[in-house]
Amino acid sequence: MAGIKALVGLSFSGAIGLTFLLLGCALEQYGVYWPMFVLIFYVLSPIPTFISRRLSDDSESSNACRELAYFLTTGIVVSSFGLPVVLARNSTIEWGACGLVMTGNAVIFLTIFGFFVVFGGGDDWSWEQW
Numbered sequence: 516m517a518g519i520k521a522l523v524g525l526s527f528s529g530a531i532g533l534t535f536l537l538l539g540c541a542l543e544q545y546g547v548y549w550p551m552f553v554l555i556f557y558v559l560s561p562i563p564t565f566i567s568r569r570l571s572d573d574s575e576s577s578n579a580c581r582e583l584a585y586f587l588t589t590g591i592v593v594s595s596f597g598l599p600v601v602l603a604r605n606s607t608i609e610w611g612a613c614g615l616v617m618t619g620n621a622v623i624f625l626t627i628f629g630f631f632v633v634f635g636g637g638d639d640w641s642w643e644q645w
Contacts, residue, residue: 518633518634521634524629525626525629529622529623531620532623533619534583534619535616535618536550536553539612539613539615539616545608545609546614549607550598550604550612552598554600556598557597557623557627559591560588560624561630563584563591564588564631567584588641594620598604599616599620617636
């Protein structure tokens with residue numbers, strides 16, 4: 516039952532993050548949908564970690580595959596925070612939209628991190644069971 520509660524909580528926080536992203540795009544004073552490109556970063560961010568967990572033999576020690584996955588994931592996350600700033604600096608979007616998109620980024624990436632904490636650690640819970 517704890518797995519169901521965690522899944523519902525993660526779904527709720529993901530919905531809140533996407534709401535911030537959509538507000539940054541669809542509000543009348545902003546009205547530009549360029550920030551929606553951060554959705555690509557949301558999809559790409561967990562992929563290196565999934566691959567490294569699949570290929571690595573042990574979960575206790577560090578290895579080159581896992582460190583490369585952390586590096587790539589960090590680059591993807593930093594890029595998702597940098598894209599709205601570049602768009603706002605270039606006057607493609609407003610600074611208020613940039614703030615809403617960055618708030619959505621923080622919520623979504625905390626949700627992804629929470630997913631790995633809840634479902635990625637032990638043998639009793641696994642993301643594959645859903």
